[in-house]
Amino acid sequence: MDIRGIDLNLLVILDAMARHRSVNRTAQAVGLSQPATSAALARLRLLFDDPLFVRAGAQMEPTPRAQALAPAVRRVIETVSTEILSPAAFDPATAQRSFTIVTPDIGEVSFLPGVLRRLRQEAPQVQLKAIARPREAAASALESGEADLAVGFFPDLQKAGFFQQNLFRTSYVCIACAKNEAAPARLTMRQFLEARHIVVLPNGREHLLDRFLADKGWRRHVTLELSHFMSLLALLPGTDLIATVPEDIATVVGRHVPLKTIELPFRPPRLDVQQFWHRRMQQDAAHKWLRGVFHAVNRREAGAPLPS
Structure with a gap:
């Protein structure tokens, strides 16, 4: 038969x-x-x-x-x-599942601490894995299932086939070692361009600020180029270098080493920090829960600082 x-x-x-x-x-x-x-x-x-x-x-x-x-x-x-x-159910209290998040090192120190505290309370057996990918590779990671979420600034993911949700809007600040007596409270444009800069390009990808300066025709004197924001913890103290970084980076670095904030001679661009996922995960119960946790923990009003 x-x-x-x-x-x-x-x-x-x-x-x-x-x-x-x-x-x-x-x-x-x-x-x-x-x-x-x-x-x-x-x-x-x-x-x-x-x-x-x-x-x-x-x-x-x-x-x-x-x-x-x-x-x-x-x-x-x-x-x-x-x-x-029956609709697929997900019980975080008993779930044994691993989720992979695409995010740069700033995302690891900004987004994950609060999420981990929430998981300890609600989902003690759920595991997280953070991976870094070049901006153009984030889409393929979500499409293939290598990653569940991309969290951060990913303008390449604002396209068909992906969902997005705003977390907060932020901007850039200029920081220097607190003992850098040569660093003024406010830079002129000439001082900014001639200063010795540390530039961070996570996974070699250009940041929004770099495109902003290039569009203006402004070329900085770059002394050191890095791949990881957290390297600033070791490389800013005791030097005359400055770095223009996302506000959350300045907050995190400032919690570990003494810093001074320098007023920029221009209004820096603002960037939207979001979470992105592929459309095939839109109705998955476990994925809905994960997105809800990231949004609840990391959602901020405009101008609100990174929580301690």
Whole structure:
């Protein structure tokens, strides 16, 4: 018997008949008319070459063939109902699952601490993995399932096939070692361009500020180029170098080494920090929960500082 030629809806009728032993009661249970139910029973009899149910007094009694089929059919109906048709559920308290997040090192120190505290309370067995990818590779990581979320500044992901959600808007500040006596409270444009700069290009990718300066035709004197923002912790103290970085970086670095903030001679661009995911994950229950955690923990009003 080829399953491709079978109307699997007939199994629902067979299961109901085995439980109700009546065409009328079966019709009511499955939401069909009495003639339609009788027609379905006739098709079942033809399919199995057996009467399946015969009248005995006030009800229909199963034949040995129907009795043998009933338990297996019930298991099929229950499996389809509970494991296929029921909405996928996710219980963070008992879940044992790993999620991968694409984010630069600033994202690791800015976004993950609060999320980890939340996981410890709500999902103690859930694991997180943070990976860094060049900006153009973030899309393929989400498309392939290598990563679940991209969190940060990813303008390349603002395209069809991806969803996005705003977390906060931020900007840039200029920082220097607190003991750098040569650094003024406010830079002129000439002083800014001639100063010795540390520039951070995570994974070699250009930052919004770099494009902003290039569009203006302003060329800084770059003394040192880095791949990781956190290297500033070791390289700013005791030097005359300055760095123009996202506000969260200045906050994090300032928690570990003494800094001074220098007023820039121009208004820096603002950038939207968002979380992105591929459309195939939009309805996944576990992914919805993960997005909710990241949004609840990291959502900030405009101008609000990074929480301690």
